[in-house]
Amino acid sequence: MNVITSLPELRAARKTLPGPVGFVPTMGYLHNGHISLVNAAKAGCTSVVASIFVNPTQFGPNEDLAKYPRDLPRDLSMLEAAGVDLVWTPTPEGMYPPGFQTWVEVQDLTRRLEGELRPGHFRGVTTVVTKLFNAVRPDRAYFGQKDAQQAAAIRRMTSDLDFPIEIVVCPTIRETDGLALSSRNIYLNLDERKAATVLFRALSAAKTAYEGGEREAESLRRIMRELIKAESLASLQYVSCADYDTLEELVTVRDKALLSVAVHLGKTRLIDNFVIGNPADK
């Protein structure tokens, strides 16, 4: 497995990879959710490139950039074991040199939900993903459904800007009690970890109601809201039942829709979501 930090070396190494090339961008501190993306890329592509880059421009001034967990040796051994061909590990200075001033922004759908609470976050995401796409030039790129709004923004950006790249969104990977895997789960203490299943429980309850015939989006949101409010350690940020593509809040669920929640457990912010309204999705 080739580990490369400089862009010219990446471009040279990329030329030697047989296509189709699959790409898994990450911020490192990998878990089985990331590895499931690598596995999907391995299954669908001849070569697989992963990147590890804790992107500073997607963190707000009061967010956890400095303490975001990092463990490069462990990440590299996980990627090697999963069969990745090339890992790109750019530096912040290389990605954002002095004078950097170009931004890629998806407008409407990034203003809701996470975007409303994290101004500038998605601009940082879509800008760095554009840079990663231009550096790696993959045929397919793999993202987790866990970050549903990020996946929606990247699908929109890829289509709007005519990137010749297929975006593959893979199912959320969960602990046995339903907690979605996230690099931020390590911030939770024992009590918070137990309470953290409330996101999965709320989403499951709303999905069960949907499957039982409930189509009023506000009823589904109420089910999630009440379950989360009943968990004393959890502080609710939002519940949402929105159109899958535009993320506009729905009145009535008619088509593919996204149930999503954001919750604070102590100082740790967790998000989760289910897709409903399409039998092919979970």
Place this chain on the structure above:
Amino acid sequence: MNVITSLPELRAARKTLPGPVGFVPTMGYLHNGHISLVNAAKAGCTSVVASIFVNPTQFGPNEDLAKYPRDLPRDLSMLEAAGVDLVWTPTPEGMYPPGFQTWVEVQDLTRRLEGELRPGHFRGVTTVVTKLFNAVRPDRAYFGQKDAQQAAAIRRMTSDLDFPIEIVVCPTIRETDGLALSSRNIYLNLDERKAATVLFRALSAAKTAYEGGEREAESLRRIMRELIKAESLASLQYVSCADYDTLEELVTVRDKALLSVAVHLGKTRLIDNFVIGNPADK
């Protein structure tokens, strides 16, 4: 010469072109300035792609989108005669379908000069050029020095976003009396056409002063300002003596710099510029 309007057909045709591929994006109504870009591409590349697209998102609400001159048959015969291999002629509906919401923006350097007078203009330019780059995937792209700020924005964007594309900026092509070729020159009546040489005369006078040892930027601006004010048909918008890369106004010319002017002649807006401070440029 292959003329293609659909993106999937363009992608298929692109794959058959031997590299390196040169790309000349245009808004059509071609003149010898455009053809000089094609000639440069022919000289440096194995295949040459041109595009013709009057990009609506770079026109302001009070600008000349509707009446922008068009003559596709003439453009195609000029490109064919110049030896272009493939012409892409996308449609506004294909480029900006319903729901389009992604923009590429170069921040600081697009806020000055043209950007100050034409808000949103450069956002439209950099967004459409990103789309054209992703569609055509050239190895080199050719732009005219005539639109100096556009060239600076595209150089910055290409570098910031890691496009693996070399930006080649070619010298301005002029009429024998010095007027820079522009598709908008046809808007000028006879008297305005005669007065239009004032841009070249002002720039030439400032350049002569620079070559005579003048390094105070404000002195160079004053020379241009006074010459333009002496032309009764001309209405001055700006004169500038700025850093070549950042377009920040200079106090003292020490390095490569851009002299630029914008003038109204009747209803027609003309711009022009000279690069000074580097013997390799004109």
